[in-house]
Amino acid sequence: MSSKIAVMADPDTVTGFMLGGIKEGFPVKNMEEAGETLKKLAKEYSIIITTEKIGDNFRETIDKISSESALPMIIEIPDKKGSIDRESDPIRDLIKRVIGVEMVE
Amino acid sequence: MAQEMIEGINPTRMELLKLKQREKLAVKGHSLLKEKRNALIMEFFNILERVKGSRENVNLKLEEAYQDLTAAQVSMGDLAVRKAAMSVTESVNVDIDARSVMGVVVPVIDSETKKRTITERGYGFMDTSVKVDEAAKKFEESIQLIIELGEIEKTIMLLAGEIESTKRRVNALEHIIIPRIENTVKYIEMRLEEMERENFVRLKMIKKTIETEEVNG
Numbered sequence: 001m002s003s004k005i006a007v008m009a010d011p012d013t014v015t016g017f018m019l020g021g022i023k024e025g026f027p028v029k030n031m032e033e034a035g036e037t038l039k040k041l042a043k044e045y046s047i048i049i050t051t052e053k054i055g056d057n058f059r060e061t062i063d064k065i066s067s068e069s070a071l072p073m074i075i076e077i078p079d080k081k082g083s084i085d086r087e088s089d090p091i092r093d094l095i096k097r098v099i100g101v102e103m104v105e
Numbered sequence: 106m107a108q109e110m111i112e113g114i115n116p117t118r119m120e121l122l123k124l125k126q127r128e129k130l131a132v133k134g135h136s137l138l139k140e141k142r143n144a145l146i147m148e149f150f151n152i153l154e155r156v157k158g159s160r161e162n163v164n165l166k167l168e169e170a171y172q173d174l175t176a177a178q179v180s181m182g183d184l185a186v187r188k189a190a191m192s193v194t195e196s197v198n199v200d201i202d203a204r205s206v207m208g209v210v211v212p213v214i215d216s217e218t219k220k221r222t223i224t225e226r227g228y229g230f231m232d233t234s235v236k237v238d239e240a241a242k243k244f245e246e247s248i249q250l251i252i253e254l255g256e257i258e259k260t261i262m263l264l265a266g267e268i269e270s271t272k273r274r275v276n277a278l279e280h281i282i283i284p285r286i287e288n289t290v291k292y293i294e295m296r297l298e299e300m301e302r303e304n305f306v307r308l309k310m311i312k313k314t315i316e317t318e319e320v321n322g
Binding site for chain 1: 146149153156160163164167168170171174175178186187189190191193194195196197199201212214221226237240241243244245247248251252254255256258259261262265266268269
């Protein structure tokens with residue numbers, strides 16, 4: 001099964017990824033529309049690349065989508081301004097909760 | 106210690122047999138679940154080996170890519186870069202398969218990013234800067250890394266969820282359900298023994314009465 005990849009991010013990031021060879025770019029102009037776009041994309045694409053900023057804005061939607069089934073996978077990447085400094089890495093927290101000790105440096 | 110028991114159980118032999126059956130089943134289920142949990146955790150550790158540093162790799166690669174992109178935008182203008190981006194041909198080919206780890210379906214991504222030469226990318230050379238080529242190359246590489254990262258993180262999330270629920274079930278069986286059944290079994294056995302003794306005493310008493318009646322009569 002061949003799967004489709006989409007990028008949903010700010011215009012610059014979308015341009016970059018289109019240069020890299022992903023044809024389905026969805027520039028986000030304002031945050032209100034992004035939530036709707038995200039829901040629509042989740043039905044159609046199996047990999048969605050988005051930025052951490054958008055991810056933070058739609059944390060609930062993303063959590064809901066990714067907990068429902070294995071696909072689509074939503075990957076958050078830092079945007080042009082660099083990654084957001086978070087107090088904790090969600091993956092690391094998860095690992096800590098499951099294993100009980102800090103594993104990944 | 107107040108011992109937890111199953112409520113509303115009649116101390117009869119029928120119930121005792123039924124409970125013993127249930128206890129056997131619960132113990133069996135407990136050991137199976139424990140094995141499942143251990144296997145999942147082992148798998149989890151394997152994945153953890155792969156996640157180390159992959160987030161950082163992606164971030165570093167992307168940072169370089171953004172720098173080149175910005176440089177291209179500066180030298181050519183925003184619009185021209187976007188125009189070039191529009192005409193780039195598709196490069197990524199992704200196959201998603203599912204693999205089952207102890208009943209948890211995790212994705213396995215088989216991605217294939219073509220390493221393209223400059224001519225294959227599909228934009229013209231007349232009006233593009235060399236920075237565009239650099240940026241395109243770096244973005245191609247980062248896409249590959251990002252897809253890999255996505256697969257790993259997704260797998261971790263799915264496995265973690267399953268491990269948590271399995272853990273909870275193992276603990277519930279171990280600390281609540283099995284002790285409760287054991288206590289109830291013990292209670293029924295004690296009640297039955299007590300009834301036996303009562304009956305014994307009763308029989309003795311009756312025998313005694315009959316004997317005295319016979320002597321007197």
